[in-house]
Amino acid sequence: MKACVINDSGVLETVQRPEPRAARDVVKVQILIAPMCTEFKELRAGKAQEVLGHEAAGVVVDAAGSERVREGDRVVVMPGNACGVCGMCVAGEHIYCANQRHVLAETASDFGLATYAEYIVKPDRLLFRIPPDVSMLHASLACCGLGPSLNALGRMRARAGDTLLVSGCGPVGLGAVVNAVARSLRVIALEPTPYRADLARRLGAGEVLDPRSTDVDEEVRLLTGGRGADCAIETSGVRDAAGRLAALLRPLGRMALLAWDVPVELPPLVPLGIEVDGCWHWNHERDGRVMWETIRGSESALAEMVTHLFTLEDAGMAMTLQETGNCGKVVLCPDGPASLTDVLEH
Numbered sequence: 001m002k003a004c005v006i007n008d009s010g011v012l013e014t015v016q017r018p019e020p021r022a023a024r025d026v027v028k029v030q031i032l033i034a035p036m037c038t039e040f041k042e043l044r045a046g047k048a049q050e051v052l053g054h055e056a057a058g059v060v061v062d063a064a065g066s067e068r069v070r071e072g073d074r075v076v077v078m079p080g081n082a083c084g085v086c087g088m089c090v091a092g093e094h095i096y097c098a099n100q101r102h103v104l105a106e107t108a109s110d111f112g113l114a115t116y117a118e119y120i121v122k123p124d125r126l127l128f129r130i131p132p133d134v135s136m137l138h139a140s141l142a143c144c145g146l147g148p149s150l151n152a153l154g155r156m157r158a159r160a161g162d163t164l165l166v167s168g169c170g171p172v173g174l175g176a177v178v179n180a181v182a183r184s185l186r187v188i189a190l191e192p193t194p195y196r197a198d199l200a201r202r203l204g205a206g207e208v209l210d211p212r213s214t215d216v217d218e219e220v221r222l223l224t225g226g227r228g229a230d231c232a233i234e235t236s237g238v239r240d241a242a243g244r245l246a247a248l249l250r251p252l253g254r255m256a257l258l259a260w261d262v263p264v265e266l267p268p269l270v271p272l273g274i275e276v277d278g279c280w281h282w283n284h285e286r287d288g289r290v291m292w293e294t295i296r297g298s299e300s301a302l303a304e305m306v307t308h309l310f311t312l313e314d315a316g317m318a319m320t321l322q323e324t325g326n327c328g329k330v331v332l333c334p335d336g337p338a339s340l341t342d343v344l345e346h
C-alpha cells in the first residue's frame with residue numbers, strides 16, 4: 001500500500017509499505033479521508049518520521065474478531081491505541097490512557113499506525129461509527145477539527161447567548177467557531193491572517209479582530225458592554241495569548257487551552273475567579289450524540305471549513321499550503337483522485 005513518510009534526508013515521500021493485518025479486536029480500516037493536522041511542522045523540523053498522521057475516516061475492511069464493528073462499517077478513527085481497560089479508557093477518556101497497546105506486534109504487522117496511508121489497524125473500541133446520513137468528509141472532522149473545541153465548550157459549561165473569544169483561527173479555532181455557532185454562542189475571534197479571518201466570518205464569527213492591534217483589549221471591552229467575555233478558547237499557541245485572553249474575561253469567566261504543549265503565563269486568576277481547562281481531544285463515548293447533531297446542523301459551515309483536498313502523492317504540496325496559513329482544514333484522500341468526488345458525495 002501507499003504511505004507518506006519523512007525520509008532520512010528530511011524529505012516527504014510517498015512509499016510502498018506492507019498492508020497491516022487485523023487480529024481479534026484490532027481491525028483493519030481503509031482510509032478514505034486523512035485530515036491533516038500539525039504534521040507539516042514535523043516536515044519543517046526535517047526529522048525522519050515513519051508514522052505520519054493521526055486523524056482518519058474510512059471503511060472497515062477486515063473486522064477480524066470484533067464484536068463492535070463489521071466489515072463495511074463507516075468509521076472515524078481515533079488517535080492512539082489506548083488499552084481499553086484502565087480507568088481513563090473505561091470513562092471514555094482514551095486519549096489520556098498511559099497503557100498504549102502494541103497493535104503491530106499483536107497483529108504481526110510491519111506498518112499500520114499512520115493515517116497518511118491507505119490502511120490502518122486500530123482497536124475496535126477506538127472506532128466511532130458514522131451515521132448513514134453524515135458524509136465521510138464531514139465525519140472526518142470529528143477528530144481534531146471539531147473534537148477539542150466540543151470538549152472545551154462542555155468543560156466550560158458554555159451556554160446559548162454567551163460571548164466566546166476564539167484565539168487563533170487555524171483548523172482547531174475554526175472548529176471552535178463552528179461548535180460555538182451551532183450552540184448559539186456569540187463569537188469574537190482573534191486572528192491576524194486575512195484568509196483565516198475571512199473564513200472565520202463566513203463560519204459565523206460575529207467579529208474578527210487582529211490580535212496584534214493595540215486596541216484589541218479595548219475593542220473586546222466595547223463589544224461586551226465593558227463586562228468582558230464569558231469564555232475563551234486559546235488555539236494559537238502564541239506565547240502570551242493565554243494571558244491576554246484571561247485579562248479579557250469577566251469575573252468567573254472560563255478559559256480552555258487547546259494549543260498543544262505550549263507553556264503559558266497567566267495573570268493572577270483568583271481575584272476574578274477564572275477557571276482554566278486544558279483540553280486534549282474529546283470523549284466520543286460520552287459526547288458522540290452531540291458531535292453528530294453538531295455536524296448535521298453545520299453542513300454548510302463544514303463545507304467551507306474544509307478548504308482543500310489532496311491525494312497522498314500531493315501531501316508535500318498540501319504541507320506547503322499549510323505553511324502559508326491560506327487554508328482551513330486540509331484533507332488527504334489516500335484512495336486517490338477517483339475517490340475525491342465519491343468522498344464529497346457520500
Ligand SMILES: [Zn+2]
Pocket residue numbers: 036037038054055144
Ligand atoms: Zn490532530
Ligand SMILES: [Zn+2]
Pocket residue numbers: 082083084085086087088089094097098099
Ligand atoms: Zn487505558
